[in-house]
Amino acid sequence: MPRVVSGMRPTGKLHLGHLEGALKNWNRLQHEYDCFFFVADWHALTTDYADPSQIRPNTLLMVGDWLAAGLDPNRATLFVQSLVPEHAELHLLLSCVTPLGWLERVPTYKEQRENIRDKDLGNYAFLGYPVLQAADILIYQAHFVPVGEDQVPHIELTREIARRFNKLYGEIFPEPQALLTQAPRLPGTDGRKMSKSYGNDIRLTDPPDVMWEKLRTMVTDPARVRRTDPGNPEVCPVYALHRVFSPPEHQQQVNVECRRAGIGCVECKRLLYENLRERLAPIADKSAYYESRPEQVRELLIEGSRRARQRAAQTMDCVRAAMRIAV
Numbered sequence: 001m002p003r004v005v006s007g008m009r010p011t012g013k014l015h016l017g018h019l020e021g022a023l024k025n026w027n028r029l030q031h032e033y034d035c036f037f038f039v040a041d042w043h044a045l046t047t048d049y050a051d052p053s054q055i056r057p058n059t060l061l062m063v064g065d066w067l068a069a070g071l072d073p074n075r076a077t078l079f080v081q082s083l084v085p086e087h088a089e090l091h092l093l094l095s096c097v098t099p100l101g102w103l104e105r106v107p108t109y110k111e112q113r114e115n116i117r118d119k120d121l122g123n124y125a126f127l128g129y130p131v132l133q134a135a136d137i138l139i140y141q142a143h144f145v146p147v148g149e150d151q152v153p154h155i156e157l158t159r160e161i162a163r164r165f166n167k168l169y170g171e172i173f174p175e176p177q178a179l180l181t182q183a184p185r186l187p188g189t190d191g192r193k194m195s196k197s198y199g200n201d202i203r204l205t206d207p208p209d210v211m212w213e214k215l216r217t218m219v220t221d222p223a224r225v226r227r228t229d230p231g232n233p234e235v236c237p238v239y240a241l242h243r244v245f246s247p248p249e250h251q252q253q254v255n256v257e258c259r260r261a262g263i264g265c266v267e268c269k270r271l272l273y274e275n276l277r278e279r280l281a282p283i284a285d286k287s288a289y290y291e292s293r294p295e296q297v298r299e300l301l302i303e304g305s306r307r308a309r310q311r312a313a314q315t316m317d318c319v320r321a322a323m324r325i326a327v
């Protein structure tokens with residue numbers, strides 16, 4: 001069975017963008033492939049090394065949401081990167097064959113160094129971030145990597161590193177392919193891409209009153225100032241959420257009535273709210289269940305990591321032999 005690998009940085013409780021952009025896809029893939037899904041806690045450390053205090057609690061909360069959204073630890077291998085130290089060993093070996101120029105050219109590197117002002121990203125590990133990611137993928141000799149568009153340059157680099165390695169030492173690594181998530185990018189409450197770091201996210205687990213307050217104050221078509229002004233759903237972030245979370249008849253209704261000022265924004269948002277609640281209530285219940293049982297989540301991750309480690313160790317045996325560093 002072809003292998004699939006993907007990772008998420010431990011950001012704590014997940015939001016609608018994670019659900020549509022990643023979890024829905026992972027859920028489907030776990031029935032079709034041998035899947036390895038992991039918490040990229042070392043990747044978090046490359047940027048949050050000055051204050052690592054949130055990484056552990058965020059790991060447990062995030063995996064609780066994975067389970068709540070339907071990931072099944074008996075189907076997919078769910079694990080924590082730092083519990084599989086073979087990733088670090090392969091990272092070191094791959095760093096030997098990776099030219100600095102390849103890393104300096106990665107678009108996320110320049111962007112983040114320019115945009116993230118509150119952290120010092122002049123550290124060695126941050127430049128090496130994509131090499132660690134390549135190790136995460138190649139160590140399972142993965143065929144597919146489900147990711148969002150922003151990660152494509154990292155997968156490209158992973159393929160280049162695999163080719164270079166294979167040419168030098170022999171064909172060990174298949175060249176992994178990105179599986180692009182089809183879902184549209186979800187806007188957050190301010191209309192920008194939904195992201196925890198922008199503070200514009202709607203969590204899977206927001207209590208009803210919190211969720212309604214976020215929707216009530218969410219930006220709409222900026223040209224629709226008064227209730228009597230007709231609006232344009234095409235430019236409205238609320239409508240972008242209707243497109244994903246409301247049934248076709250509600251989408252149709254909003255699409256028609258908004259344009260002739262037949263529905264007010266509050267009413268429109270209320271409709272979205274009801275549809276969101278219906279979809280999220282069962283997930284929120286399960287998430288609360290796991291939040292109150294962190295030990296259970298921890299144990300399942302330890303067991304998943306043990307399984308991942310067995311598979312990783314197999315690859316490392318081949319790698320050491322190919323590089324002639326086994327004695």
Ligand code: TRP
Binds near residue numbers: 132
């Ligand atoms: N860099 C990814 C992100 O920020 C997370 C990640 C780390 C990852 N290792 C990976 C994704 C391996 C896919 C495969 O989203």
Ligand code: SF4
Binds near residue numbers: 221224
């Ligand atoms: Fe947006 Fe709905 Fe208001 Fe139209 S009615 S502008 S779709 S919130």
